[in-house]
Amino acid sequence: MTLYTVGHSTRPLDEFLKVLHAHSIQILIDIRAFPVSRRMPHFNRESLEESLAKENIQYVWMKELGGRRKKLRDDSPNVALRNDSFRNYADYMLTPQFQQAAQRVSALAAPTRAAIMCAEKVFFHCHRMLVSDYFALHGSEVLHIQDASPPRPHAVTKEAQLVDGQIIYRGNMLF
Numbered sequence: 737m738t739l740y741t742v743g744h745s746t747r748p749l750d751e752f753l754k755v756l757h758a759h760s761i762q763i764l765i766d767i768r769a770f771p772v773s774r775r776m777p778h779f780n781r782e783s784l785e786e787s788l789a790k791e792n793i794q795y796v797w798m799k800e801l802g803g804r805r806k807k808l809r810d811d812s813p814n815v816a817l818r819n820d821s822f823r824n825y826a827d828y829m830l831t832p833q834f835q836q837a838a839q840r841v842s843a844l845a846a847p848t849r850a851a852i853m854c855a856e857k858v859f860f861h862c863h864r865m866l867v868s869d870y871f872a873l874h875g876s877e878v879l880h881i882q883d884a885s886p887p888r889p890h891a892v893t894k895e896a897q898l899v900d901g902q903i904i905y906r907g908n909m910l911f
Contacts, residue, residue, distance in 0.1 A: 737871075737875075737876045738876065738877040738878075738879065739845050739868075739871050739878050739879070740850065740851035740878075741853070741859050741867075741868055741881065741890075742755065742761075742764075742851045743853065743854055743855055743858065743862070744773075744779045744853060745855065746775065747776075747857075748778075749787055753787070755883055758883075759884075760849050761793060762793060762850065763793070763795075763796060763845065763849070763850040764794070764796070764850075764851055764853055765841055765844060765851065765852045766781065766853050766854075767798055767801035767802055767803075767854050767864070768803070769803050771784075771797050773855065781797055785797075800837035800840075801838075803821070803854065803862060805825045805827070808824065808831070809827055812826075813904050815905070816895035816905040822863070825863045826904075829902070829903055830902050841871075851881065857882065859890075864880075866893075866903070868890045869896045873896060873898045873903060877889070894907070895907040
C-alpha cells in the first residue's frame, strides 16, 4: 500500500486542491484532533468536506488519529522522544484505539490513492511523522506531499523500532 501525507498549512483552497489533483489523491483522511482553522476557515471540516466533494475527493475525518494527546503513562517506553507532545502521541500509538484507526486507514487507502492530512505543511513538525513511521514500519510506502512536485519518500526515524507489531522510540533523544 502507498500512503501519502499532506499538510494544509496557510494555502488558499484552490492551491491545496491543485496539489491534491497533482498527486491524484482520491481520499483525504483528516487526522487533526480538531478539524477547524480560525485563520483558514476553508479548512474547517464542513467547508473542506464540501469543497472536496465538488472535486470528487472523498473526505474522512479520523479523530482517533488526531494529535494533541495527553500523557498516558509515567513509564513511557518512548524515551528517545524528548518533546512531550511527540512522546504522548507515541504512547497513544501503543493503544488498541490507535491500532484500530490505523487498520481503518489501511482499509481505506489500499484500493485507492489516499493521503492523511493535518495542518502542518512540513511533516516532521507534527504527529504525521510518527504516523508515517508506523505505516512505513508495517510495510507501506509513505510519500510526503509538499506541493505539486514529486513527493518525498518517508525515511523512518532511526530511533523507531518495531517491537511485537508496535513502534517504540528508543536510543538517543530526539526533539
